[in-house]
Amino acid sequence: xxxxxxxxxxxxxxxxxxxxxxxxxxxxxxxxxxxxxxxxxxxxxxxxxxxxxxxxxxxxxxxxxxxxxxxxxxxxxxxxxxxxxxxxxxxxxxxxxxxxxxxxxxxxxxxxxxxxxxxxxxxxxxxxxxxxxxxxxxxxxxxxxxxxxxxxxxxxxxxxxxxxxxxxxxxxxxxxxxxxxxxxxxxxxxxxxxxxxxxxxxxxxxxxxxxxxxxxxxxxxxxxxxxxxxxxxxxxxxxxxxxxxxxxxxxxxxxxxxxxxxxxxxxxxxxxxxxxxxxxxxxxxxxxxxxxxxxxxxxxxxxxxxxxxxxxxxxxxxxxxxxxxxxxxxxxxxxxxxxxxxxxxxxxxxxxxxxxxxxxxxxxxxxxxxxxxxxxxxxxxxxxxxxxxxxxxxxxxxxxxxxxxxxxxxxxxxxxxxxxxxxxxxxxxxxxxxxxxxxxxxxxxxxxxxxxxxxxxxxxxxxxxxxxxxxxxxxxxxxxxxxxxxxxxxxxxxxxxxxxxxxxxxxxxxxxxxxxxxxxxxxxxxxxxxxxxxxxxxxxxxxxxxxxxxxxxxxxxxxxxxxxxxxxxxxxxxxxxxxxxxxx
Ligand SMILES: Nc1ncnc2c1ncn2[C@@H]1O[C@H](COP(=O)(O)OP(=O)(O)OP(=O)(O)O)[C@@H](O)[C@H]1O
Numbered sequence: 001x002x003x004x005x006x007x008x009x010x011x012x013x014x015x016x017x018x019x020x021x022x023x024x025x026x027x028x029x030x031x032x033x034x035x036x037x038x039x040x041x042x043x044x045x046x047x048x049x050x051x052x053x054x055x056x057x058x059x060x061x062x063x064x065x066x067x068x069x070x071x072x073x074x075x076x077x078x079x080x081x082x083x084x085x086x087x088x089x090x091x092x093x094x095x096x097x098x099x100x101x102x103x104x105x106x107x108x109x110x111x112x113x114x115x116x117x118x119x120x121x122x123x124x125x126x127x128x129x130x131x132x133x134x135x136x137x138x139x140x141x142x143x144x145x146x147x148x149x150x151x152x153x154x155x156x157x158x159x160x161x162x163x164x165x166x167x168x169x170x171x172x173x174x175x176x177x178x179x180x181x182x183x184x185x186x187x188x189x190x191x192x193x194x195x196x197x198x199x200x201x202x203x204x205x206x207x208x209x210x211x212x213x214x215x216x217x218x219x220x221x222x223x224x225x226x227x228x229x230x231x232x233x234x235x236x237x238x239x240x241x242x243x244x245x246x247x248x249x250x251x252x253x254x255x256x257x258x259x260x261x262x263x264x265x266x267x268x269x270x271x272x273x274x275x276x277x278x279x280x281x282x283x284x285x286x287x288x289x290x291x292x293x294x295x296x297x298x299x300x301x302x303x304x305x306x307x308x309x310x311x312x313x314x315x316x317x318x319x320x321x322x323x324x325x326x327x328x329x330x331x332x333x334x335x336x337x338x339x340x341x342x343x344x345x346x347x348x349x350x351x352x353x354x355x356x357x358x359x360x361x362x363x364x365x366x367x368x369x370x371x372x373x374x375x376x377x378x379x380x381x382x383x384x385x386x387x388x389x390x391x392x393x394x395x396x397x398x399x400x401x402x403x404x405x406x407x408x409x410x411x412x413x414x415x416x417x418x419x420x421x422x423x424x425x426x427x428x429x430x431x432x433x434x435x436x437x438x439x440x441x442x443x444x445x446x447x448x449x450x451x452x453x454x455x456x457x458x459x460x461x462x463x464x465x466x467x468x469x470x471x472x473x474x475x476x477x478x479x480x481x482x483x484x485x486x487x488x489x490x491x492x493x494x495x496x497x498x499x500x501x502x503x504x505x506x507x508x509x510x511x512x513x514x515x516x517x518x519x520x521x522x523x524x525x526x527x528x529x530x531x532x533x534x535x536x537x538x539x540x541x542x543x544x545x546x547x548x549x550x551x552x553x554x555x556x557x558x559x560x561x562x563x564x565x566x567x568x569x570x571x572x573x574x575x576x577x578x579x580x581x582x583x584x
Contacts, residue, residue: 023284024312026337028059028077028330029087030320031116043322046077056337059318061327072334080320084123087315088133095243095311096137099231102238104305106246107131110274110333111317112325113222113250120317121227121247125199131227131245132202136195138231138243147232150189153202157223159269159297164225165190165201174300182303189230202227222249222270224298244305246298248274251329265565272537273298274332280306281314281336535568536561 030044043062048054058071078087095105107130109117123129128136135151142149153164154172161172166188173185192198229243251274254267276296283291284306293303306312316333318326534542535557543554560567 022337023310024281024314024336025075025091026281026314026316026333027075027091028316028318028333029082029116029120030077030080030318031119032080033320034114042320044318044320044326046079047071048077059330059334061322072330074316074330074334074337084120084127084129084133087120088130091313091315092130092134093137095313096134096141098311099138099229099241099243100141100234102233102241104242104244104308104310105313106244106302106305106310107313107315108246108248108277109315109317110248110277111250111329112319112323113252115250115317115319115323115326115329117247117250117317120315121245122203122225125203128199131229132195132199134243134245135192135198135229138229139192139195139198142232145232145234148191148193149232150191150230151198151201152184152187152189152228152230154187154226154228154301155223156226156273156297156301157221158266159273161187161297161301163187174297182301184301187228222252222266224248224270224273226298226301242305244302246302248277251325253325253328268565272296278332278336281312284312285336285338532568532570536566 028046030046045060045062047058047060049057054076056073056075057077058073059077060071092107095107099105107121109121111117119127119129121129121131123132135149138149151165155162155164161174161184163170163172163186166186170186172187175183175185177183190201192201225247227245229245231241231243233239233241249270251271252267254264254271273296276292276299279292279295280299282288291307293299293307299306304310314333314336316329318330534546540554540558543549543557544551549557557567
């Protein structure tokens, strides 16, 4: 196990000084060169205005033309020569004391396929990952306190959760009790007494990739893997703290891959859950009233470790050589990182404000979010390889974002005050009740998915009926106006479409009315896509919330989806299916 100097490396509360109300810290790590990678192909550039003391850094990619280089702001970026030990000491270790105080922490590794996520989270026997380093530390503290720890290890494959520590590999059910508390039925908790015992369970299970029930294992599969470390708190009056490590499946843009059948469905589900996680982190960092936990199994499972007083570390892994998917993931990460008041390019602002005014104001926060990120033109860029790590003593600012993370909602503030009040003998049950109440309060504030979908459907109908039929549609192959609006509705690869949009707009010089008409057409198209997506992916209850869809039609839609993964390709197809349904 790597020897660390915690006294020098810890980021203590004394280091905190930033007034940044962010719940999630978003950082990156550039992976070392793999065996067959050309070391000359150094593609990621990072800019640290204050070296290792920088409060934020910018990441850009070498192959973009320097005149139009886009930079993505993140809280920090670790370079190729900085290993798991340093990341643990600066980012993860400070969270451990929080976990002993009954607070949940979640460390998520995200990135393109092969970007080094597993190496950072799981590591190997030779170079332990963040999870093993954390368990080692937690075990040594627990031993001193005479306490014990347990671990759970699960896999999410095609939106099903499986227990990796249970030989029977039962599917885990995510249940919510009467008070809104999440329970993971069927997920075992195994006591762990030593680091070697942990490594044996974690590394061997991770690598064994045992066949999961009812799933053929002939093809490599993309799945998320999660570890939960349950920690006994310092006081019996505190709830059990959890430290979660999530090794996300690698992001792959399926539009660029010629996949079919079950692989296509698998990839779509994986990407959707990655988007949802980013949307949740964005919503938390931006203090939004609605957090879309319910939109994926992963975020649903992690709800109690992402919301309330939890701490989140998003670790974006980057390939050092050209990788389009890495660019996309960084753009998502950067957007989460910005939280409140992200700086956006003029074109993005323009589009956003237009769409906001077009939507009923009560709906605007309820649409799936765009990938607007901080994009700036670069000044002097520094290639990652040219920067040398200059020791660790000065790199102490990262964790202070966590320490400053505000307890933003009133209910959180109240529960904090009460738990720290003198003589407040708050028992475990009461504390849990408070958390539950908080969840219920939040639930009241944020309507469930089905309500949002209903509203999207209503918007769609309104727009279809109100959009003039004689609108001037841009040339058939020019999808820029649709793209501009789709940017608001759905995450997209930052492929310069906004630039294309601006050029197109300038070249055509439309009147305000014509521009409005064109954009509303794009808006309509986006909403149609959302509506179709709902028909293709929504649950039965969500489908039934849509006007005109009752029990029978919802069942029929689900039947159609069993026959083919995405039966509703366009409006025409939808109408046809509707007619078939009527005559069935
Ligand atoms: N720091 C590093 N130095 C050298 N090679 C590395 C480093 N990190 C990862 N690699 C290599 O890169 C490859 C991908 O690593 P890893 O499996 O950790 O990526 P991943 O993002 O988890 O992949 P996937 O998306 O397929 O799960 C492996 O061959 C690994 O040995």
